[in-house]
Amino acid sequence: xxxxxxxxxxxxxxxxxxxxxxxxxxxxxxxxxxxxxxxxxxxxxxxxxxxxxxxxxxxxxxxxxxxxxxxxxxxxxxxxxxxxxxxxxxxxxxxxxxxxxxxxxxxxxxxxxxxxxxxxxxxxxxxxxxxxxxxxxxxxxxxxxxxxxxxxxxxxxxxxxxxxxxxxxxxxxxxxxxxxxxxxxxxxxxxxxxxxxxxxxxxxxxxxxxxxxxxxxxxxxxxxxxxxxxxxxxxxxxxxxxxxxxxxxxxxxxxxxxxxxxxxxxxxxxxxxxxxxxxxxxxxxxxxxxxxxxxxxxxxxxxxxxxxxxxxxxxxxxxxxxxxxxxxxxxxxxxxxxxxxxxxxxxxxxxxxxxxxxxxxxxxxxxxxxxxxxxxxxxxxxxxxxxxxxxxxxxxxxxxxxxxxxxxxxxxxxxxxxxxxxxxxxxxxxxxxxxxxxxxxxxxxxxxxxxxxxxxxxxxxxxxxxxxxxxxxxxxxxxxxxxxxx
Amino acid sequence: xxxxxxxxxxxxxxxxxxxxxxxxxxxxxxxxxxxxxxxxxxxxxxxxxxxxxxxxxxxxxxxxxxxxxxxxxxxxxxxxxxxxxxxxxxxxxxx
Numbered sequence: 001x002x003x004x005x006x007x008x009x010x011x012x013x014x015x016x017x018x019x020x021x022x023x024x025x026x027x028x029x030x031x032x033x034x035x036x037x038x039x040x041x042x043x044x045x046x047x048x049x050x051x052x053x054x055x056x057x058x059x060x061x062x063x064x065x066x067x068x069x070x071x072x073x074x075x076x077x078x079x080x081x082x083x084x085x086x087x088x089x090x091x092x093x094x095x096x097x098x099x100x101x102x103x104x105x106x107x108x109x110x111x112x113x114x115x116x117x118x119x120x121x122x123x124x125x126x127x128x129x130x131x132x133x134x135x136x137x138x139x140x141x142x143x144x145x146x147x148x149x150x151x152x153x154x155x156x157x158x159x160x161x162x163x164x165x166x167x168x169x170x171x172x173x174x175x176x177x178x179x180x181x182x183x184x185x186x187x188x189x190x191x192x193x194x195x196x197x198x199x200x201x202x203x204x205x206x207x208x209x210x211x212x213x214x215x216x217x218x219x220x221x222x223x224x225x226x227x228x229x230x231x232x233x234x235x236x237x238x239x240x241x242x243x244x245x246x247x248x249x250x251x252x253x254x255x256x257x258x259x260x261x262x263x264x265x266x267x268x269x270x271x272x273x274x275x276x277x278x279x280x281x282x283x284x285x286x287x288x289x290x291x292x293x294x295x296x297x298x299x300x301x302x303x304x305x306x307x308x309x310x311x312x313x314x315x316x317x318x319x320x321x322x323x324x325x326x327x328x329x330x331x332x333x334x335x336x337x338x339x340x341x342x343x344x345x346x347x348x349x350x351x352x353x354x355x356x357x358x359x360x361x362x363x364x365x366x367x368x369x370x371x372x373x374x375x376x377x378x379x380x381x382x383x384x385x386x387x388x389x390x391x392x393x394x395x396x397x398x399x400x401x402x403x404x405x406x407x408x409x410x411x412x413x414x415x416x417x418x419x420x421x422x423x424x425x426x427x428x429x430x431x432x433x434x435x436x437x438x439x440x441x442x443x444x445x446x447x448x449x450x451x452x453x454x455x456x457x458x459x460x461x462x463x464x465x466x467x468x469x470x471x472x473x474x475x476x477x478x479x480x481x482x483x484x485x486x
Numbered sequence: 487x488x489x490x491x492x493x494x495x496x497x498x499x500x501x502x503x504x505x506x507x508x509x510x511x512x513x514x515x516x517x518x519x520x521x522x523x524x525x526x527x528x529x530x531x532x533x534x535x536x537x538x539x540x541x542x543x544x545x546x547x548x549x550x551x552x553x554x555x556x557x558x559x560x561x562x563x564x565x566x567x568x569x570x571x572x573x574x575x576x577x578x579x580x581x
Contacts, residue, residue, distance in 0.1 A: 017551045024554030033572035034563070038555040042562060054551035075539040082502060084576040097539070132573065133580050140580075141573030269500055274539045279546040 002203040003238065005231055006211070007166045008158035009223075010195040011173050012151050013183040014127060015058045021126050021150035022049030022092065022278075029189050037129070037144035043088030049277050051076075055150040056281065058182035059099045059124050060291045062152060065176055065298055066119055068103025070288050074124070076278040080271045084142050085129035093153075095272045098123035099281070100152070105176065106300065107168040108318060117169050118157040127151050152182075158197065158208070163227035170194055170223050171322070175299045179324045187218050194223055198230045200238060209234075210244040214251050214258055226251035230258045302327055310340035320344060325362045329369045336373025336405075343376060350390060354397055366403075367396040374405040378412065382471050388417035419471040423478055426463070426470055430478050433462045434486075444483060456480065487521045489514055 020027055023040035040047045063070045075097040078090040100122035106114045129144035154173060160166045174192060178185040185191055199211035214230055217223050229251070234244055249258040297305075299321050306317035320330050326347070334343035351372070355362060375392055378384040384392065392411050401407035412418055420426060434441055440458060447455040456479055463475050489497075494513050498505045505513065559572060568575040 019551050019553045019555075024549070024552065026553045026555070032559075034559045034574065035557040035572070036555075037562070038558065039562070044562075050549040051546050052551050053548035056548065080500075082500075084574075084579055131579060133578060136570060136573065136575055136578075138578055139568070139575045140578045141570065142576055143573055269496075271500075276540065278540075279542065279544050280539045282545045 001239070003200045003235060004203045004205075005161055006158045006199045006201060006208055007160040007163070007227060008197040009154075009156045009160070009166055009169060010197070011154040011156075011170065012127075012193045012195075013154065013173070013177050014191045015055050015150040015152060015182055016184050017052055017054045017058070017150055019052060020148035021052050021055045021124065023148055024050075025148065027149045029186075031145055033141070033143040034145060037147060041087075041144055041148040049092065049275075051278060051281065052150060055124060056099070056283070057291055058150075058180070059122065059152050060283070060288060061180050061182055061295065062122060062154075062177065063100035063103060064288070064292050064295055065180055066100075066103035066105050066122075068119060068122070069101030070283070071097055071099045071101060072283055072285075072288075073097060074099040074281045076124075076275040076281075077272045078275050083128070084140065085131050085144070086147065087129075087142075087144065091126060091128065092275055092278070093125035094123035097280075105169070105172050107165060107172050109168065110164065112314060115165065117159050117165075120155045120157050122152050122154040125151050125153055158199075163224040163231065166196060166227055167220050167224040171220050172299070174220075175322050175324075179296060179298055181296075187220075190218060193218050196223060196227050196230070198227055198234065199244070200231065200234050209238075210246050212244065212246065212258075213248050215248055215261070217251055222251060222253055225253070225256060226258060229256055233258060299324075306340070306344075310334070312340060312344050316344045316348060320347060323362070329362050329365075329372075332369035333373040333376060336370065337376030337380060339376060339380060342379070343372070346372060346376065350393055358397075365397070366399050366401070367393060368403045370405045371396055371401060371403065371408050374408040378408070382473070383418055384412065385419050385469070385472060388412070388415075388419065388469060391415060391417055417469055419469050420467060420474075423474055426467075426474050426478050427482070429463055429467045429470070430459075430475070430482050433459060433466060434482060437462065441483075441486065445486060452483075456483070459483075487525055488518045489521070 014027075015021075017027060019025060020041060023038050025038040025041055026036045028036065040049055060070055074094055076092050077095040079093050079095070080090040082089060098121045100119075102121065103119040104116050105119065106116050108114050127146050127149040129142055129147040132141040132143065135141070156169065160169060174185050174187075177183040177192070183191055194217045196214040196217060197211045198214065199209040201207065201209040212230060212234070214226050217226050230249065237244060245260075248261045250261055251258050303317045303321035306312045306321055307314055312320070321327050329351075330343055330347045333347070334340040337343055351362075351365070351367070354367075355365060358364075372393070375384065375389050379386065379389050392408060392415065395401070395411050395415065396408070400411060437459075440462075444452065444455050444459070456476070459479050460472065460475055463479070464470055464472070491510050491514055494505075494510050494517065497517070498513075563569045563572075563574070566574050
């Protein structure tokens with residue numbers, strides 16, 4: 001039978017606030033266990049949560065970025081469940097009145113087309129603590145530093161039809177929240193996690209099949225692999241006439257398979273009710289418009305501008321716009337050089353290759369955007385040829401610069417990479433080369449006119465050997481002139 | 487609205503309460519009575535009443551995003567039954 005895959009994602013993004021959603025404890029990552037867990041985070045009796053205005057602002061910002069309805073009245077609810085990493089016995093979240101309503105984003109597919117994915121809602125909630133199961137003599141250790149870190153949970157409509165679309169959606173959301181500066185986007189630290197709801201139905205059937213939920217997938221690649229593994233598992237069961245059990249599963253990246261989490265005998269009953277400790281959050285249009293005024297240029301707009309205003313190819317524009325830091329680096333260099341295409345070639349070429357080779361991010365690259373811009377300027381005014389430019393770039397990568405544009409010029413001098421473009425100097429070299437190689441000259445003169453363009457090659461090589469850093473275009477011009485005079 | 491005996495066990499489980507099997511029938515009867523009592527509210531026509539999120543007609547005040555808490559771990563952990571290396575220890579839970 002032919003099956004249609006139905007995928008919906010729930011993405012949790014930690015908001016980049018300094019303090020927690022309901023307390024003044026720090027949200028900084030990596031502190032000693034429980035040194036950032038205050039009385040409110042611990043759920044001690046008698047404490048009152050106080051809502052962080054920045055968490056609200058960031059959530060509204062997100063809603064505006066995905067063109068969503070903003071909840072002018074949003075209400076916090078308690079989702080009751082028992083687990084030691086949530087010491088209050090409930091999670092404060094938003095059930096019926098989320099801060100962000102229906103919105104949408106567009107994802108780019110491999111064939112270059114785009115697809116709109118609707119977002120059902122996004123709500124504010126608090127993160128839980130972390131449990132450590134190893135190293136405590138058969139007990140579990142609880143670290144509540146993360147408890148109370150603000151999250152937005154972004155719920156998509158079940159509109160993705162394969163794992164690649166799901167990964168593209170996750171990537172796009174990552175791009176949006178990092179552009180907005182509302183989430184640091186560090187997947188390795190759990191700043192963004194993704195739950196994947198997957199089901200299959202016979203092609204053409206309206207009704208959804210039974211779904212499973214793969215919890216806490218934390219990389220773009222694993223979203224794709226986990227979903228593909230789950231699709232294969234479900235298809236095997238269905239093809240054999242079996243039934244899918246609605247359950248929560250975990251993805252094991254080493255084995256590339258999903259497995260069921262230990263299912264509870266009693267279905268969870270979260271017993272939601274409005275949180276009596278928190279009043280309804282009311283904002284008005286003025287508030288929303290003030291937040292709208294702070295929206296930066298978003299990935300789609302930047303991509304369109306790179307392509308239309310600056311003539312980059314669709315692929316180049318998409319790659320360069322996807323990451324805010326990379327886009328900023330690229331554009332800074334492009335503006336200095338006043339040449340977007342040249343800068344795009346370099347950022348996609350030598351810069352990206354270097355980042356991959358050293359496994360670093362653009363922020364860690366020893367070559368600043370200003371320095372790359374200066375290198376590009378020197379290419380454009382013929383001070384550097386391409387080989388010389390690469391040499392300077394590599395020297396900077398190795399730390400032979402201080403980040404300033406001036407250090408590029410110093411390196412060009414100290415490495416002797418300045419191209420000789422002075423035609424007088426080049427004429428003298430050319431004359432020497434021609435005098436020293438009479439046989440080559442004879443051969444050239446015996447070559448028919450239409451094949452001389454090729455025959456001039458050996459002379460260029462000899463001239464460049466005799467004087468490193470000569471401008472090849474000037475060499476060509478001088479050679480042609482001198483040879484035609486013979 | 488009548489609860490069955492399994493529902494009573496489930497509620498006890500969710501509430502982390504240990505109940506005596508012999509007492510289930512009585513809990514079943516009492517809890518069902520309470521539900522019936524509350525259920526009388528369903529008779530009221532609330533179609534024109536906006537659901538209330540909070541009894542006070544007030545709006546949530548916002549707190550500036552500033553770190554105001556210091557590390558008081560040692561103080562808090564004085565009342566914890568068991569701690570190690572700064573972690574609170576609990577019976578092993580593996581999902």
